[in-house]
Amino acid sequence: MKRPLLWVGLVLGCLLTAGGLYAWHKAIPYQEVIDRGPSPDVQANPYLAAEHFLRQQGLVVEHANGPEQLTSLAPRGNSLLLLGDRSNMTPRQADQLLEWARSGGHLLLVAEALWDDETGKSDDLLLDRVQLHQSFSEGFDKPVPAGKKRTPDLTKLYVDNETPAAYFSFDTDFNLTDPRHLAQFSANSAKASHLMQVNLGQGRITVVTDSDLWKNRNIGRHDNAWLLWYLNQGTTVTLLFNSDVDDFFSLLLRYFPQTLVALAALLAFGLWHAGMRQGPIQPPASRARRQLQEHLKASADFLLRRSGQNSLLQALQHDILRTARRRHPGFEHLDTAEQWQALERLTRQPTLVISQALGPLPAKRLSSADFSRQVACLQTLRNAL
Secondary structure (H helix, E strand, O other), rough: OHHHHHHHHHHHHHOOOOHHHHHHOOOOOOOOOOOOOOOOHHHHHOHHHHHHHHHHHHOOOOEOOOOHHHHOOOOEEEEEEEEEEEEEEOOHHHHHHHHHHHHOOEHHHEEOOOOEEEOOOOOOOHHHOOOOOOEEOOOOOOOOOOOOOOOOOOOOOOOOOOOOOOEEEEOOOEEEEEEOOOEEEEEOOOOEEEEEEEEEEEEEEEOOOOOHHHHOOOOOOOOHHHHHHHOOOOOOEEEEEEOOOOOOOHHHHHHOOOOOOHHHHHHHHHHHOOOOOOOOOOOOOOOOOOHHHHHHHHHHHHHHHHHHHHHHHHHHHHHHHHHHHHOOHHHHHHOOHHHHHHHHHHOOOOOOHHHHOOOOOOOOOOHHHHHHHHHHHHHHHHHHH
């Protein structure tokens, strides 16, 4: 009984050994690269690659997270790159930065707002003080003909004593103009200027239309990295890409957290004392009261019955156009097609959605489904603004 089992075991062992050798000879090793995306450092710092590049060129690079760190920065031998949002910058801070540049520093900033001919200013305090204007470039909204591939319009810069031009990938939708002819040099694409440098006192100010060419995904393209080095060579570079001004509460929370905790406890005690019952306990309210959702639905039904569908839809359309005029100076002077194109750029919504939302309203009453669909389309467009 045991000998047949022994032969079966030997046969199975030989078969397994032969199969393993065959598979080992036929197997082809390979390597698989798994892309896990950018590291946390890259996600937290869009200009990390630019910092590494400048350090490789021998420059000292630092970065600040707020304007309070700039008070101790000496002007001479330093470059300050304002690459973040400056919408909360005060006039006093703008004057301080210009005085810093006038004393010998190099200030590089990104133009943030379009020039408005009617008001004679833009919403960018620094850009207005430098007396440079930003506008849309010529033909920025012209569609590409069908079947024709869009070719990149690179910005060129010719440097003294160097024959070949350097090429950069600025956003060509915007254009810098110099009405007072103050710029010492500029870099231009086919139809627009995207970089200008102005001397100010003992220092200089460089204005660019955008800084995306120096972010991690674009710094290695064309001559983008070289331009960053060329503009800041021989200086210590400080990058500021989070320039939101702290409000009063944020400063209190940073420097006096214990005081805020004590004030919160005192306020809670005062509310508790004021809320103590001074009489018999009232019986609980009846659960038959209407809920807030029911009140809102009843109000909406009343407005719909009294004013009709078109008045409600027109109110939403007027709200969208009013917001567009605030976001895009001169919007009201555009014709309907140009207004839709401007809304397409501002909201990143397709033209079909915009035309459906802002087109003429039907004369006859819409069905409930069509009315809900039209309201949803208008709300999507308004929220995107």
